[in-house]
Amino acid sequence: MGTIAKLNAAHPFTATIPVSVTEQDGIELVEEEVMALAQPAPHFFPDEKFTDQPERVLAAEMIREKILNLLRDEVPHGIAVSIERMKERDDKDLLDIDATIYCERESHKGILIGKNGTMLRRIATLARKDLERFFYIQVNLQCWVKVKEDWRNKEGLIHNFGLDNGE
Known part of the structure; x- marks a missing residue:
């Protein structure tokens, strides 16, 4: 099984979005797709802290x-x-x-x-x-x-x- 096939098997893709970073094309679509699939995560430290590092x-x-x-x-x-x-x-x-x-x-x-x-x-x-x-x-x-x-x-x-x- 090739690398792409292994990646697809481990993480099935829900969308394929062509992107050109140099042309700034498709960036908004990626952001929309990520936000649509993002899941809430637990807080790992209190809201008033922005890092857990001393x-x-x-x-x-x-x-x-x-x-x-x-x-x-x-x-x-x-x-x-x-x-x-x-x-x-x-x-x-x-x-x-x-x-x-x-x-x-x-x-x-x-x-x-x-x-x-x-x-x-x-x-x-x-x-x-x-x-x-x-x-x-x-x-x-x-x-x-x-x-x-x-x-x-x-x-x-x-x-x-x-x-x-x-x-």
Whole structure:
């Protein structure tokens, strides 16, 4: 049985809609078909929450996203971000975040920091802007880069970085 036949057997199609993304043709028909077939699903968390992830995980992922966007070809995905401290100041509306960026090689550390720290400042500046929009507060973001060779193969480190889905 071919791939298409297996797909049809597992998920029988109710409609076939020709679509051209480049011409923006058929998109509305797809939306209509999906909405007609959509089923209500249970809430997995309260209505006032829009994610089940802790704030520290979200902050770490925002920083990691900037790294991957800025260095997509230079540094492999073997980086992790750990939020070491995240505390709002008592005396003013300011959130202090200390983050450590872990990479697997010394050469990656140099790329992440950049000449005279320019890349790390760029990463932190872009991440800080996103963090401020997300948390609705001014953010003081401090980032450091450390090498942890072979961290992806060490179960304890994966858990510490929050990359194991809490299991």
